[in-house]
Amino acid sequence: MLALVTGANGFIGSHLVEHLLQRGYSVRCLVRKTSDIRWLKNLNVEFILGDLFDNDALISALQNVDYIFHTAGITKAKTKEEYFRGNQWATKNLLEQVEKYRPQLKRFVHISSQAAVGPSFSETPIDESVPFHPITTYGASKMEAEKECHKFFDKFPITICRPPAVFGERDKDVFEFFKTMNSGIQPTIGFNIKKVSLIHVADLVDGIILAGESENSIQKTYFIASEQTYTWEEIGAVTSKILGKKTFRITLPECIVIAIFALGEIASRCSSKPSIINREKAKDITQQFWTCSVENAKRDLGFQQLLSLEEGIRRTIQWYRKEHWLK
Numbered sequence: 001m002l003a004l005v006t007g008a009n010g011f012i013g014s015h016l017v018e019h020l021l022q023r024g025y026s027v028r029c030l031v032r033k034t035s036d037i038r039w040l041k042n043l044n045v046e047f048i049l050g051d052l053f054d055n056d057a058l059i060s061a062l063q064n065v066d067y068i069f070h071t072a073g074i075t076k077a078k079t080k081e082e083y084f085r086g087n088q089w090a091t092k093n094l095l096e097q098v099e100k101y102r103p104q105l106k107r108f109v110h111i112s113s114q115a116a117v118g119p120s121f122s123e124t125p126i127d128e129s130v131p132f133h134p135i136t137t138y139g140a141s142k143m144e145a146e147k148e149c150h151k152f153f154d155k156f157p158i159t160i161c162r163p164p165a166v167f168g169e170r171d172k173d174v175f176e177f178f179k180t181m182n183s184g185i186q187p188t189i190g191f192n193i194k195k196v197s198l199i200h201v202a203d204l205v206d207g208i209i210l211a212g213e214s215e216n217s218i219q220k221t222y223f224i225a226s227e228q229t230y231t232w233e234e235i236g237a238v239t240s241k242i243l244g245k246k247t248f249r250i251t252l253p254e255c256i257v258i259a260i261f262a263l264g265e266i267a268s269r270c271s272s273k274p275s276i277i278n279r280e281k282a283k284d285i286t287q288q289f290w291t292c293s294v295e296n297a298k299r300d301l302g303f304q305q306l307l308s309l310e311e312g313i314r315r316t317i318q319w320y321r322k323e324h325w326l327k
Contacts, residue, residue, distance in 0.1 A: 001106075002026045004065045006052065006094070007072030011170050012111065012163075014039035016069055016205040021045070023209065030061050030072070039170060052090035055097060062102040067212055070094060071111045073142070075173070076274040080137050087141035092148045099155050107157045109212040110149050114164045114197070114223065114292050115139035115284070123195060125229060125291040128162075128221050135287070136280040146221070153219045159211045160221040164292055168201030168312065169319035173276060178239065178317065182326050186236040186247040189286055190254045194232055196290045197225040199305070200312035207303045216300040223292040227305045235309070242314050254286045 003020050007013040008029035017040060020027050028046045031037060037047075050057020052072060062068075074086030091110065098105060118133035120126045134140045149158050167174040180187055188194075199207075207224035211217045240247045252260075264277030284290075297303040307315070320326040 001066045002028060002064055003067040003069060004028045004030065004061050005069045005071060006030045007070075008045075009035045009037050009040055010071060011168075011172070012166060012201060012204065013069075013071040014170065015168070015201045016071060016208060017043060017045060019202075019205045019209060020069075025067075028061060028065065030057065052094050055093075058094065058097045059101055062097060065102055066106045068094075068098065068105060068108045069111070069208065069212065070109065073111070073145070075138065076276055076278075077138075078268075078274045082274075083137050083141040084144065087138075088144035088148060091145040095148060095152045095155075099152065103156050105156045107159060107212045107218075108149075108152075109208060110145070110158065110160045111208065112146050112160050112162045112221075113139070113142045114162050114225075114290065116142035116146055116162060117292075119287040120289040120291045122289060123229075123291070125197065125293040127293040128223065128296055135283055138280065157218045159214075159217045159219075161208050161211050162221065162223050162292070163199055163204050164197040164223070164225045164290060166199055166201055166204055168316050171201070171316070175320065175325065176276070178243075178320060178326065181236065181239045181247055182243055182245065184245060184247055186240065186249045188232055188236070188249060188251045189257050190288075191251065192288055194288050194290075195229045196232070196235075197223075197229050197292050198235070198309070198312075199225050200307045200315070202315075203305050203307055203312075206306070207297060207301065210301040210303055211297070214301050220296075220300070222297045222301065222303075223294055224297055224303065225292050225294050226309070227294055227298075228309070229291040230309060235313075238310050238313055239317075242310070242317050257286055258282045 003025045008017050009031050017027050030048050032051050033049050048061040077083045118135050132143045134143050261277050261282035262279050268275035
């Protein structure tokens, strides 16, 4: 089977490429000329240079493809337009080219996010029946990308996967939490207990491949997440144990977090690159519940969380230390 992976040089995309190769797929990667391909350069893959608005490159990329795993997207941007261009419109253009040049595709797997739906309303994890209620521009743009997929449900087989927060080797976003913990500080936000679903990237990409291969998943959407939910105190305790460091817990009131992130957004205007420290991220991390149910993925796909929270964090920290991201 030949699989095309968009966003193949990214955190999730590069792990997905490795797992596809291990399962015997031939893999084609769509990457920009300026992309950092450090995680791919030693792999037996084919590169197509271009982006999701370069139709000539897309036509080449789609030749004889059996599966498309669309992991490319924008997770941080300076403007609303950038989010929607990178998530909704890029997905729309890719789907249109598939309809024109590869409608006999076996499966189009779109990697969305829990942010497209929004946070959970209580300790009870939300499932796929919950209506869209995104709380950020990023989430709204991922919601619209899912809606673009829905428009093509009668054209070719499509499956949508929604991960929650993802961590693991090569990640740069959740890495900030590990870096802070490594400095001896365990940050917590607000004075109520906050619960989240997490998933290690290895479990996520296994779930994505299961979703793409299953006959049960056609024209369906699945959360691919941990089977358990966790408090940040539990995550902090496991991280502190594996780091081998005592940490001092600092609880920041939510209003202080919002103010700090707003100042970070203002400061980032002087930079050419968008910052993860912004008001929308503050809105994200001050929610009490970001949990989702994986019961449908377990039933339809045979999905299982293979890595415990402790093993996933241990693997991640070992990699950060090996790569000298952590001392």
